[in-house]
Every structure is written in C-alpha cells, then in structure tokens.
Amino acid sequence: MYPEFLELATKYYWRVEPIASGINPSPIWSFTTTKNLGSLNLKYPPDNSTGIDNKSLKFQWEDLGVTRYEFELSEYSDFSFKYFTNVYNSYYTFPNPLKENTKYYWRVKAIEGAYSTTSETYVFTTGPNTSAEDGLYDDEVKIYPNPVYEWVTIDVKDIVELGKVEITNPLGQTMKKVSKD
DSSP, rough: OOOTSTTEEEEEEEEOOOSSSTOOOOOOEEEEEOOOOOOOOOSSSSSEEEEESSSSSSEEEOOOSEEEEEEEEEEEEEESEEEEEEESSSSEESOOOOOOOOOOEEEEEEEETTTTEEOOEEEEEOOOOOSTTTTTTTEEEEEESOOSOOOOOEEEOTTOOOSEEEEEOTTSSSEEEEEEO
C-alpha cells in the first residue's frame, strides 16, 4: 500500500541529508511504484456453467485497455497441460470444437509492459454435440489423445478408406499431411 501522495507507475528518487555539518549526503537511490491494472473480470462462459456449446466458443472478459492478454484453457485445474495464446482484445473465439461433456478451466492475464494482473480461474462444462455432422465417423475413426500434445494416434477401421489426413494446430496451420499415394 502506497502513501496517498505517491503516484502509481512513477519513478521516485531519494537520499538522506544529514543534519550535522561536515557529513556528506547519501548516494541517490530510486524506486518505482507499481501500476495498478485493477481486477480482471471474466464474463463468458460464466463460472461453474454447464451445457456450454462446444463449437465456436467465444470467451469474453472485461477490457482493461492493456497492450495484450494471455488466454489459457485447460482440462486440468492446475493448468499442467493447457492451450495458451496471446490476444489483443477482450475476447477470444476458440478455433476448434471442444470435447463434449468435458470440464474446462480458463483464465486470462492482462499485460501492460512490466505490469500484469491475472483473473480468477473459471470452470465450465461443455454440453453434448448437437450437429448432425458430429460423430460422423465415430465408429470408424478414433483419434487420441485429445487434445494432442506431442504425438497422435489415428485408428481407422477397414471399412473407411482415407485418401489423405491433414493435421492442423488450433490456429489452422497445417502441421502434417499424410496421403495414401
């Protein structure tokens, strides 16, 4: 807590001036007060919400007017495995469908230069798939683990003939292409 007369995010200089004569003043020292970014409040999806649509999910939080935000999403409360990206506005639309009926944890960190503040962690659970396309090949194709971290296994039944497999990252960039040819 700062005295009322000190401004936030300001560099101050100080030294000790002796009262007795013949003693030199101390060297000049400095300190900088921190910038108060305030609290970062998450808006959507709300904490402890259930049945959240797992496709095109738009995460939203309070805009603090900072340079950037770090968005984190994980199936683990300790964020030991997480999806992470930098965002330059107060929302982020996840690029891929999330797993159905799965609990997720999310948080956001606001960053302005050397200063930052992190939101509370919110938790939500996705609902079931609702599209006719969802699970089209569930019986024929199995992909695991999901989400993929360093490796992926794709099991294909004999009745499905795959001509080409393309693996993309959450940003839509092609990571690997494999074709039958």
